[in-house]
Amino acid sequence: ASGGDAADDALNGISVGTTDVITSLDPAGSYDNGSFAVQNQVFGFLMNSPYGSPDVEPDLAESAEFTDPTTYTVTLKDGLTFANGNALTSSDVKFTFDRQLAIADDNGPSSLLGNLASTEAPDDKTVVFTLKGADQTWPQILSSPAGPIVDEDVFSATSLTSPDDIVSGNAFSGQYTITDYSENESIQYAANDAYDGVLGAAKTDSVTATYYTEETDLKLAVQEGDVDVANRSLSPTDLADLAKDDSLTVHNGPGGETRYMVFNFDTMPHGATQPDADAAKALAVRQAVAGVVDREALAKEVYNDTYTPLYSVVPDGLTGATKPLESLYGDGEGGPDVDAATSTLSSAGVSVPVQIDLQYSPDHYGASSDEEYALIKTQLEASGLFTVNLQSTLWDTYSTERRQDAYPVYQLGWFPDFSDADNYLSPFFVKDNFVGNHYDSAAVQALLSQEIAEDDETARTALIGQIQDAVAADLPTLPLLQGTQIVVSASDVQGVDDTLDPSFKFRYGALSR
Amino acid sequence: MTVLTGDQIAPEPPAPAAPRRRRSGGGGGLGRYLVVRALLIIPTVFILVTLVFFLMRVVGNPITASVGDRLTEAQLAERLAAAGYDRPIIVQYLEYLGQIVRLDFGTTATDNREISDIIVTYGAATLELVFYALIVALVIGIPLGMLAAYVRDRWPDAVLRILAIFAYATPVFFAGLLLKLTFSVWLGWLPLSGRADTRIAIALGRIENPTGIYILDALRLGNSTITLDVLSHAVLPALTLGLLTAGIFLRLVRTNVIGTLGSEYVDAARSRGVSELRLVRKHALKPALIPIITVMGLQIAMLLGGSVLTETTFGWRGLGFQLQQYLSARDFVAVQGIVAVLAVIVAVTNFLVDVIAALIDPRVRY
Amino acid sequence: MSTTTSGVLSDRHEPLWKRLPIIAHVRRSVGLQRGMLVAGIVICVAFVVLAVFAPLIAPYGYGQLSDDDGTFARQAAPSAEHLWGTTVGGYDVFSRVVWGTRTAISVVVVAVVLSIAIGVVLGLVSGYLGGWVDRVLVVVADAVYAFPSLLLAIVVSIVISGGQSSLWGGILSAGISITVVFVPQYFRVVRAEAVRLKSEAFVESAKVVGSSTPRIMFKHVLRNATRSLPLILTLNASEAILTLAALGFLGFGIGPTSAAEWGYDLNRALSDTASGIWWTGVFPGAAIVLMVLGITLVGESLNDLADPRLRTRRRAGRSKAGRRGAGSTTTTTATTPVDPQEATA
Amino acid sequence: MTAGPMDQGASPVRHAAHDVPRDERDVAVGITDLRVTFATDGGDVPAVRGVTLDVRAGEVLAIVGESGSGKSVTAKTILRLLPETAVATGAVVLSGQNVLEIGRGAVRELRGTEVAMVFQEPSTALNPVYTVGWQIAEGIRAHGKIGRKEARARAVDILRKVGIPDPETRVDYYPHQFSGGQKQRVVIAMALVLNPSVIVADEPTTALDVTVQAEILDLLRRCRDEFGTAIVLITHNMGVVADLADRVAVMYQGEVVEQAPSAALFAAPQDDYTKRLLGSVPVLEPRGAQVQAVEADRDVVVRASGLEIEYPGRLGRGGFRAVKGVDFSIAKGEVLGLVGESGSGKTTIGRAIAGLTRVTGGSLEVLGVEMNGVHERDFKPLRADIGFVFQDPASSFNPLLTIAECVAEPLIVHGRAGDARAARGRVDELMEAVQLPKAFGDRYPHELSGGQRQRASLARSLALEPTLLIADEPTSALDVSVQARVLELFRELQTDLGFAALFISHDLAVVNMLADRIGVLYHGDLVENGPNDQVLGAPEHPYTQRLLASLPVPDPAEQAARRRRLAELDARAAAGEVA
């Protein structure tokens, strides 16, 4: 083979640049955005969200439904094949899910399948999932990082399969196949004729993805025309500069990423294990913080509007999302109100200023965390109600220590596994959740178990609203910002906006020139 | 970055006193010396591996680092146990040593790749970079160092020395940024980052048995566009790392050449009517090279260290860059493995440097 | 070299201030060497002044985001209010560069003091006593030395700070992690000196007289083994600054609300610089370069002055009074200067 | 300044060159009113102060004088090899050109062709990384277009002439593959190869053993005779002067104080300084020392029997046996002199007695303690009874302590005084004993002259009134005149205090002055051991005989006779080998 062919192929195609990092091409070995972004291009799902919607529809499936509250039955489309020609049957689907559970890799997404009891393939086209409990998010889970369907003839049942084997085995079931794969350097995609799912055929035959190590390099690359599309991540400064460039278009789409502060109910001021423990005072402190932070300022000044204010634990754009915090605290329109916060504190009898030990991690949620928390500190202190002791800690220590109640108030962020409001609720507020901040509300937990089992769309949406209201009142976490998906493209590239949707999946198949 | 210069390593006169001691051994002496010297690599590597093992266990684990904000306490504990990270550290250490002895460095914790695979893939990139940088450093550092020694204490010497200090004083990332802005963005002459254009990198990946050293692969393909592209990508990183090293070399050569210029045999040659230029070129340089080479060997460790920053700055995916990524991910298996290999490389280089120094110095020939 | 210290000690009868290390060096230097030394000293002194008087010189605090007129604009170009503009975080660049001097110098002091203390003691014991302790220490030092120093610094700084980036935590962990990298160097040098001195006649004469080993080690060996320390000290000081900057640049340093640190500022300025906002990166970058330049100039000059082979000497043939502006030779008719080209002693 | 009548035919005409009537053209180098000044930290140092000299073809001019008198500087000026801190005025005329005034290129042309130099230390004068052939050829090729082959042929030729065996092969050897004497021959070959009219030899034999020195002097003599070269010979050894020089110039503090034909100078020195210099030279003459027989065991201070000392090898390699089974003893109050060539093991024995080097075989009893396998703990108390004087007085003092502190060190260590201040009284006494002003106690070692430092060193070694003193070449770093005074002092003190001593030296004459008995070491074996007169008067071992014969004496006539004796000895040895 000579270099000429590859160069010619690619010239007609689209080149995408990113600073993502891939840990594994094998869906069983990764649970991160960078890897999932690739898997989304090349693997089909039983259920997947079409362009423009957060909600899932059958993808490789012909139909899918709950045959009883804990049984989910999927019928596959006719004549499905992988790119290598192998038939894609229910046996591959069963293989896919069994192997996720069998491998349960350290870095894998098997925890998403915690509710899966068994997978059966009664015939070539039918798959029956048996769940441990009623779970209305199951169709969404099928579109999550745990859901890419893999070829049982290429993948190993018990261990991770190497990228070389996957690529040479051409075991792809999505819109694209990978023809050349150099991990974290470059990927060459070619449209997969065998794909026949909800997304339709890829609009461009050939896509090249280049992986940059530095945001600035990506910025300069798209500016210089080295890449047509720059997708994740560009710093606010870079974006502001690129927006001035006429030959480029900056696209914004809703993002699923949220940033919030966590209050540790034990160690926060007046928390349960503090000498001056008082639940009401603690609540007043949380409410006062909520009333003083100025989200607009954070979004604008620190993030140049690449993040938007977030007024609920569920981000805007998802089915069922509301904005309870907008009216509950501050000036009632989302802005801060020091007077209101002052009276909240004084009526609860909290003596001011309240000393807050605020923690954040400088290396996990982007370098702008430094600015974000410096500004929050300034805002809190400017109110005169708080003195803030701000401290940053590297992520690894941070994520260990935060569970050990070392941090009274601290920063966290969330990126969804799938585009369902529940993914922003259950992991946070069920008993023994991952946050571990000792918030334990029986009411909220009851609502959650009701919501997850509710198969009526409208009723479930209402329940989701109620839960948001309840946690907005208790404030175990204080939502601050919601990410936006921002893509910069050459002006002649089309289709970017089609795929910047609340599914948070950026599909190269939508792009064309 | 660690800068050691000749006069620190060998504070005594430049004439290589150390190797001379080995002379008396007679026939088998060199062989035995080499064997003992080679065996010394083992404790070096052992100490480093041990050091890294325990340090890395203190700084955290890859699982918490990667999914610490998604999993509940119980789920996390379960995964830690599955990976064996909850066992007593000494048990883990012994197990690791056992693996090392079998030359099995394991697979990385974060992305499940064979360490040996990583070494081969990224080692080639680092090798290429360090090689280019060394060329730049030698081509610039040695002649300019000789020139500075020749014109010592006059203004060209001062200019050269201050330039050398600048080369060394400018942090790699700062120099890299300035070079990038100048040559890539402003002048548009050279590519920004990476080792080759994406399409060309793909083409290079497709050839049979790629060495991973792009320039070799490109030459094998015999396509001038590709070769040019590969070379143009190498210019800035090689300059950044090379100039830094050249500054150090310049200083080293200058000091040592001035030192040898003061020795009696130079005076003796002068008394025979040998010209000044020839004195510098012939009489002063070669003996001065012996300590210079020894220090240059030590600089290899520095070059590898410097390559971390250079690789990061220029998106040059080599061992240094990879190492930093794994470090951030607290992937101790990967860090241990790469460090062990780096340690071997450094130890072997120092060993080879000793051998080369011995070859230049006829007094240690047997 | 048997001219051990006679040169450095110079004349005992000079007033004390003239015998202080740096001053004595300046006085002994000549021509370009003096020029470089003085330039280096001036730069270093300037930075020390900046550090000491940072609160007076810097218009704002290192972590200050607003003043009475309200919040600072972000990435504002240099103006009367913000001499060197503001950063992406809204900090005043000039103030942070000035405060950064403090951080840099603190780290240098911590690193150098610790590594000298540890390195000297280990080197002395190892070099003088020899035996298996020596062999083990040498192998360990070589091993640590073979480790890419930046990585070692990163790992150690994480271990020490536990990932926290407070002011003193940051300074100490940066300092200590640099120490770990430097100790082998001091160890090597002091050990080599100790080994050399061990066979010097005056040490042997103390031995024949029956002096105890500790007495010999500290009274005779240590005091004579320190001659090359000032040089390494300056070299290490500049490396400490570069290492601190690299740590900060890679995100293992001190947070912006705890202290000002140039490497961190440079990191945050990366995308600014690529977007034409030059002032956020150029100033901290230049501060690093300048400070390292100053220290290295001093170090190199000390080295040259300490090494008889490298030291330039004044040309003879002039009266004592004419000694000041030495360097070039005015040739009187009767004087035939020996050609400088030829005589490279 | 003496400008002696130069062309009085004082020296006998011995060779062709001297048959040519002397005229001005005959002057190979003419130096007129040469002044050289160095810039130093302490101000300008006038090193040469108005020297006027000339050397003629086929003549050896020796320049003698104490250390620092400006001999080397004068010599280097002839080739304009001074460092840039030096400023020279006056004239050095070489083949009609004033070396100090001509351009750089012209000087370079002269070097090698008109004037060449032989350096003191042959091992440092040769570039270690090039073959000797390369280095010789380089000098040839620096002066004219000469092919590589031809240059090499000439190199081989000249090596043969200076007596390097098998020059065709050796021309490709590196310097380290030659012995010290051979290296000096190579250096001389380099000087000779372009047939210069002048050779400047700066202490060409100081680094060599006496036996080798004799060979090199022979070679220089042949240069003069066969090539008609003028030689400027710098030395501090009056024996060498007597052996080789036609004319002698005596320098003192940068000036030539006397200039005379060799025989005349030795016979009737004019200048005071010259007289002092000649008077200080130790001469080998029978001393008739009274030898007390070793009577009882308790009178023996040191007894070695079958003493072996091996230095451990590096990296597990076999060790090096420096002393191979030696028997001797030193009685109370007796001085044993130890001589031998460099590397024969003299220092090693001295150090073993002081407990600085481990004894590896046989037995060495020091003050009743067996040193083979001794523990420092057991030996430490005895250290008070042993004094040690080191060769180099400069390095045997801690440069950071005052003389008084250094001298007080043994007193403090052995608890005779609390600190340096308390010991001051005793220190002053000791200073007086070695004839040093008390005030010197407050000085630092580098502020004393070499001779003064050696006195201080003696004072320190005597501080505890030892019964045994080990002196390892205590005067070899000193000028003859200073050496004479120190030796005198040593003798006086020994007589007064009556300590036993091991006196190590490579100079037979020096040992003879002090010792009651002499031991001669050769390659680690004690080949001779007996009373002075026996060893010097009737040496048994051939090495001792050679050693005695090689020793130049400061008397031209006597030296000529000795030279003949040595030649006979060599002839006999050669014949013996054949047989």
Ligand SMILES: Nc1ncnc2c1ncn2[C@@H]1O[C@H](COP(=O)(O)OP(=O)(O)OP(=O)(O)O)[C@@H](O)[C@H]1O
């Ligand atoms: N490079 C130099 N810089 C300063 N002073 C020097 C230098 N070289 C020689 N001198 C001084 O010049 C004087 C004469 O030195 P020179 O070397 O000629 O002595 P010398 O007679 O050869 O003595 P020696 O017998 O010890 O070799 C001495 O006082 C010496 O200190």
Ligand SMILES: Nc1ncnc2c1ncn2[C@@H]1O[C@H](COP(=O)(O)OP(=O)(O)OP(=O)(O)O)[C@@H](O)[C@H]1O
């Ligand atoms: N520390 C040592 N390790 C190994 N060999 C040594 C050591 N010291 C001396 N030797 C060797 O032992 C032999 C005797 O050395 P020693 O110093 O006793 O000689 P010397 O007679 O004092 O010579 P000189 O007249 O040159 O001082 C020499 O060949 C020398 O190279």
Ligand SMILES: [Mg+2]
């Ligand atoms: Mg001399």
Ligand SMILES: [Mg+2]
């Ligand atoms: Mg000796």
